[in-house]
Amino acid sequence: MAHTYPEAYIDYLAEYFGSRDFFECHEIMEEYWKKTSGSELSGCWLVLIRIAVVQYHARRGNGAGAYKLLIKAAEEIQPRLMDRLGLDGERLARMLKERAQAWGGPEGVRYEDFELPIADPELLRLAQARCAEKGWIWASPGQQAPGEIVHRHLTRDRTDVVAARKDAAAIRAASREERK
Known part of the structure; x- marks a missing residue:
């Protein structure tokens, strides 16, 4: 059975298993998620974004996030x-439920690699090939990621994201005021 997977998804998996740059995984998938907003798979893309951000925060010691x-x-x-x-x-x-139980709360968060269970051999082949194209080793340990990857958010200009979040917070606050 032939499958056609979005290029962004294959890029996400290559980053996830290769560079272990979870911030970049989030960026790749978030851009795709926004482009395909409202699609049947939109929730799946959001879960994958969340998993990458979980890994990013866990590795940086942000247990609450x-x-x-x-x-x-x-x-x-x-x-x-x-x-x-x-x-x-x-x-x-x-796996997600087991990890939540193992952590038990923010104070129990510890970074460890969380390997997405790829079931389709063709998807695995595509993602491994993309990983190799980038010069990365598939399933390399995330604990060994360099500091610039661990703290990627510090090196990116996220002015537009910060402004959008501020605007969204203002809209939510105004909505709460209207309901009072």
């Missing part, structure tokens, strides 16, 4: 749709 997003990903995952993306959706859902 990592745990909060892990819980959201575990609640939002739709295993059958994840299966359509070449992943083992049931296994991934189980």
